[in-house]
Amino acid sequence: MRVLVVEDHEELAVTVAAGLRREGMAVDVALDGYAALDRTSATDYDVVVLDRDLPGLHGDDVCRSLSHGDRRARVLMLTAAGTIDDKVTGLGIGADDYLAKPFAFAELVARIRALGRRSGRALPPLLVHGDLRLDPSIRVATRNGRRLPLTPKEFAVLELLLSAGGAVVSAEQLLERGWDEYADPFTHTVKVTISRLRRKLGDPPLIETVPQAGYRI
Template sequence: MRVLIVEDHRELAETVAAGLRREGMAVDVAWDGPAALERTSVNRYEVVVLDRDLPGLHGDDVCRSLVADGHPARVLMLTAAATIEDRVDGLSSGADDYLPKPFAFAELVARIRALSRRSQPAVPPLLVHGDLRLDSGRRVASRAGRRLELSPKEFAVLELLLAAGGRAVSAEELLERAWDEAADPFTGTVKVTISRLRRKLGDPPLVETVPQAGYRI
């Protein structure tokens, strides 16, 4: 899952981003409204966590622009103001959910995951292929009853491959959805991650390379 954090309080933004990365998400950060629109114009995000009181361009205007442009991301609005009027204004601008500050990090994660499920075709929380099981909610994967010790990136790639239901997923799509903008598209990072994932999955092999198409389970 790829998430954009739009927050001008840099310490808060980096703390939240670091926590979400530990949850296996690919996270980019923007510090103001114009930067948010620039990133959403070139990247595909499942969820945008959007502070309402932003410099450069108000969060409400950023949200309206995303809706007007037909961007597929779901918007979770954050604000220090928690009155009913503020919530109504934020939701009226097109936000999908609203979370007042201060917030519990666990609740933020739960709301992001819930919005992500709404931003794309529904995927079962438990993905199964033969003796391979992946529980998205508990962040646990196992094969033949043996728990797999996967890195966040390996888990994200496996989840994307299983959710594709046999469709080949290109390296470009994996890079876009499982890594943030700091990833170099010209490196072999996807290939290396696939290699490590194959090794951890064991035999018989499950991840197939489809020439000129990508990878599939």
């Protein structure tokens, strides 16, 4: 899942981003509203975690812009103002969910994942292919009943391939959805991750390389 955290308090933004990365998400950070719109125009995010009280371009204006555009990203608005009227206003300008500060990190993660499931094509709660099963909600993948010891990136790649339903997924798409802005598109990151994933999945092989196109289950 690709997430954008928009928060002008840099220390908080970095802390939240680091925590979400530990949860297996690909996370970018923007420190103001203008940077947020620049990033959302260039990257297809699943969820935008948006601080409402931003300097310069207010979070409300960012939310309105995103809600009026042709976007797939869901907006989770964060704010220190947590009254009912504030929530009604936030939802009324296009936010998909609303979380008051201070918040429990576990709740933030749960809300982001819930919004991520709504950001694109509806997926079943359990992704299954033969004896391979992947549960996105609890971040567990098994094959023939055996739990697979996957890293967050390996899990993300496997989830993307299973979600494609047999369609080919290019290396560029995997890099876009599974890594953040710091990933080098000219490295063999995806190829190496696919190789490790194949070893952990075992036999018979499940991931097919489609020459000049990408990979598919």
